[in-house]
């Protein structure tokens with residue numbers, strides 16, 4: 001990953017003037033060629049090209065970095081899946097682990113996951129994170145918590161969970177998750193299906209759901225199932241497989257991205273109370289090569305993704321770009337790909353994808369993408385010897 005000679009090759013390869021063609025971004029053949037998109041450009045949108053970013057190592061030697069969040073005034077917080085949260089200064093100096101995290105179930109895909117700066121941080125220093133919570137009988141479940149970050153950035157206090165997924169499971173698979181805020185006091189928490197897709201359709205469980213609660217974990221009165229008993233009242237949308245990317249778009253709405261099986265990664269714009277189909281409909285197949293369920297891509301009462309990928313990109317985190325440093329990326333969605341390992345750039349118009357670029361293929365498994373206040377872009381590279389890369393111009 002951190003080999004300058006390879007980085008130079010990537011830079012040269014992508015050093016092409018802004019252009020757009022009618023052919024899709026380079027990718028392999030579909031796993032399920034018989035599936036057709038439900039509308040034009042739901043997949044394989046025309047390829048775009050932008051001029052190359054400069055790449056620098058920002059932080060070396062992180063163990064499976066998973067989430068990043070820039071602090072007001074500079075510097076950022078970064079999680080490591082094994083169960084750590086650290087501060088990184090504006091010049092890339094890495095702190096010792098911040099003390100005060102709850103008990104974390106670190107195993108399989110579980111551990112310390114996303115981190116976000118609370119909307120009221122300037123007043124109360126509250127930060128938020130998602131993690132695999134260890135239950136008393138040593139099962140793991142996705143949870144979201146918040147705590148107060150000390151002025152010296154070394155300690156969390158007043159830690160409390162604001163969401164705990166039910167039921168817990170012994171599975172090490174599909175914990176999600178991201179945590180994002182709208183500008184009206186709502187917290188969205190994305191989850192995964194814990195390797196049991198049927199539960200994503202079960203509204204009595206918070207497996208395979210997008211969750212919406214207040215900043216302190218209460219059910220907002222306008223939630224789609226607010227009049228139902230908990231935990232259904234916490235559900236915003238359902239039928240999701242494993243949502244590891246989420247952000248609020250320029251339209252003020254929640255956008256999410258989820259892992260499909262073999263084929264069928266999806267970009268969604270989840271609306272309240274709606275069913276996003278997993279595992280009943282989708283654009284992938286089982287890892288065995290057999291169809292998922294009845295092999296359907298469309299069904300009444302189930303929503304279509306805005307966009308899908310086959311073969312998969314294995315999406316991590318994502319962010320909309322808005323800054324002067326990369327003017328040709330303005331308004332675009334930047335998505336981290338774990339496999340094949342690249343930055344995926346989507347251009348949207350009227351809620352549809354109209355262009356796609358694959359940038360920095362082979363750079364490594366990108367778990368998260370953070371657009372910094374200065375317009376640079378940080379990529380969290382997941383690996384035993386992972387780290388953070390900084391893209392600039």
Ligand SMILES: [Ca+2]
Nearest residue numbers: 266276277278
């Ligand atoms: Ca779906």
